[in-house]
Amino acid sequence: DQQVKQNSPSLSVQEGRISILNCDYTNSMFDYFLWYKKYPAEGPTFLISISSIKDKNEDGRFTVFLNKSAKHLSLHIVPSQPGDSAVYFCAASEYYSSNTGKLIFGQGTTLQVKP
Amino acid sequence: DTAVSQTPKYLVTQMGNDKSIKCEQNLGHDTMYWYKQDSKKFLKIMFSYNNKELIINETVPNRFSPKSPDKAHLNLHINSLELGDSAVYFCASSHSGVGTVATNEKLFFGSGTQLSVL
Numbered sequence: 001d002q003q004v005k006q007n008s009p010s011l012s013v014q015e016g017r018i019s020i021l022n023c024d025y026t027n028s029m030f031d032y033f034l035w036y037k038k039y040p041a042e043g044p045t046f047l048i049s050i051s052s053i054k055d056k057n058e059d060g061r062f063t064v065f066l067n068k069s070a071k072h073l074s075l076h077i078v079p080s081q082p083g084d085s086a087v088y089f090c091a092a093s094e095y096y097s098s099n100t101g102k103l104i105f106g107q108g109t110t111l112q113v114k115p
Numbered sequence: 116d117t118a119v120s121q122t123p124k125y126l127v128t129q130m131g132n133d134k135s136i137k138c139e140q141n142l143g144h145d146t147m148y149w150y151k152q153d154s155k156k157f158l159k160i161m162f163s164y165n166n167k168e169l170i171i172n173e174t175v176p177n178r179f180s181p182k183s184p185d186k187a188h189l190n191l192h193i194n195s196l197e198l199g200d201s202a203v204y205f206c207a208s209s210h211s212g213v214g215t216v217a218t219n220e221k222l223f224f225g226s227g228t229q230l231s232v233l
Binding site for chain 1: 119146148150155156157158159160163171205207209211220221222223224225226227
């Protein structure tokens with residue numbers, strides 16, 4: 001039973017347009033959510049996060065939205081750049097109750113940004 | 116200067132062998148992890164150590180034994196390798212700092228070790 005799911009294995013967008021990556025979760029105990037980016041032959045790198053007490057967090061071109069009632073979060077990248085082409089992992093944790101650093105990851109979405 | 120380094124990058128071995136993967140971080144973090152990325156691409160936590168103490172031990176076969184000689188190192192030893200152990204293994208570290216929200220959740224990953232068991 002996968003508690004975090006990214007149902008779109010891949011996404012292709014044109015440079016300059018918006019990229020929207022989606023993530024769904026099932027565990028209502030999750031209270032902290034993160035996005036990681038991964039280039040080939042490298043480990044994932046932290047991109048942006050959001051606490052369950054917020055519904056939006058923005059960092060430059062990256063914005064994460066959280067809809068707790070729908071158990072859904074999304075990552076928006078505007079404008080998309082070719083260098084954003086990578087695999088994006090959604091992750092969740094029970095931070096406020098355990099703070100162990102145990103993250104539950106989705107299976108990733110491969111984003112391709114075409115010049 | 117690689118922040119989290121793990122060796123080897125590739126490991127090809129026969130079933131039944133014993134192998135180790137080493138991990139070192141120079142970030143001064145106090146928590147280290149092993150994650151496994153399976154064939155379905157999910158990253159799943161295996162173990163975590165905080166200041167050399169085992170904190171998380173997920174449902175992992177006893178053939179997998181982590182060793183943390185100090186807080187900058189976390190090695191993974193695997194006995195009697197099986198075909199199903201083939202995966203990419205990622206080491207990671209984080210800082211369980213007080214006063215900063217969710218620092219433990221911001222993991223720094225190594226580049227992975229691709230293990231192939233034949």
